[in-house]
Amino acid sequence: KAGVTQTPRYLIKTRGQQVTLSCSPISGHRSVSWYQQTPGQGLQFLFEYFSETQRNKGNFPGRFSGRQFSNSRSEMNVSTLELGDSALYLCASSLGDTPNQPQHFGDGTRLSIL
Amino acid sequence: AQTVTQSQPEMSVQEAETVTLSCTYDTSESDYYLFWYKQPPSRQMILVIRQEAYKQQNATENRFSVNFQKAAKSFSLKISDSQLGDAAMYFCAYRTLNNAGNMLTFGGGTRLMVKP
Secondary structure, X not given: OOOOEEEOOEEXXXXXXOEEEEEEOOOOOOEEEEXXXXXXXXXEEEEEEEOOEEEEEOOOOOXXXXXXXXXXXXXXXXXXXXXXXXXXXXEEEEOOOXXXXXXXXXXXXEEEEO | OOEEEOOOOEEEEEOOOOEEEOOEEEOOOOOEEEEEEEEXXXXXXXXXXXXXXXXXXXXXXXXXXXXXXXXXXXXXXXXXXXXXXXXXXXXXXXXXXXXXXXXXEEOXXXXXXXXX
């Protein structure tokens, strides 16, 4: 079974631009969560999608948004990029039906803002 | 809101020895899940072990075991017979059962170095 796939692996943008990151979950998984990892703030939860609906949201500004498609693939968008958005963005998937199901993480997208 | 604290930014262990990583958390909930994740330089977070709060028995996965002290809100990870491949960042994480979602609250991480 293929794991969680995140694309692209690396991305360089400049301030003010916008970016879209993609996450393909493990086949059959309906929950996709996104996390931001930085040296200063650590790992922070962005949001979770389950069956195309946002089920949970972290404490991030509205510039961070996401969506999930009918095939459970998810995209995350960041608009008006700021230097502080430089981070590793991790995606995790799970079946999502019951709380005891573990989350499986992808390799992440490293976003650098110049 | 729940918080997770890992008080050891770095730990070092000799190959084949045992090491314990500490984690404490703060919550008012009685039911929840706790996890330890490993993040090697390859960046992928790998689940090491998980513990349901309602289970008194400590979870064990091969060389990895936890010491779960619910009253003290402590959840330490013990790695026995340490191997070079165990070198990584280790994150403790909390998951509430108060909603249907998958949100994890992570600690700041502990970097484990394994000396040959």
